[in-house]
Amino acid sequence: MPTENFMDILFSNWQQTLQPFGVDQVAVEKGFNRLVAAYSTPGRYYHTLKHIDQVLGTIQILQGYTNNLAAVQLAAWFHDVVYDTEAQDNEQKSADCAFELLSNLGIPESTITTVTRLILNTKDHQAAMDDYDSQVLLDADLAILATNLVQYPEYAHAIRQEYSWVAEADYITGRRQVLEQFLQRSHIYFTPLMSEFAEPSARGNIQGEIQSLLSG
DSSP states (O other), rough: OOOOHHHHHHHHHHHHGGGGGOOOHHHHHHHHHHHHHTTTTTOOOSSSHHHHHHHHHHHHHHHGOOSOOHHHHHHHHHHHHHHOOTTOOHHHHHHHHHHHHHTTTTOOOOHHHHHHHHHHHHTTTOOOTTTTHHHHHHHHHOTGGGOOOOOOHHHHHHHHHTTSSSSSHHHHOOOOOOOHHHSSOOOOOSSHHHHHHTTTHHHHHHHHHHHHHHOO
């Protein structure tokens, strides 16, 4: 259960993200409450407010690479707002939710268009060479892959919990496929900072998880 202090910090981040757009305080609070409710639904073990906080923290570190920091931050808030492990259209539904809520908040159409595009790019985790905003969002979303030997197993376990409805053998096959796709890429991360400092750890963690899956 998120602590009061954690929620205060998150709310402060939400306020700061919306500050440039002059959204009134009541609307700011309503929007935040909707996000909290969405990320607190049953069945979420990894794709929670803690994940959003971690993504926002990494974006803060990588913000120098962005062209539109506010849009990247807004996309981070909404990118997993709809999350159903049995569905294939989570990113589209999350983008639709962002469009609706941000429109109600009076966010400019051009910003909303960027936000929804960024969210949709989280489906395949691919970004064009000159799409720096997507690169930052995707790197922040996948920063968990490069965490330490305590946090990574916790992450892997949380993902397994979210797919508890999948039989063990099927999960091992599917998860291994996902992990191997990352290893087959020429690079997991796009930004120079993440490429240099996070890439080796991420590849090591992924290989370790594959070994763990295969050894049962």
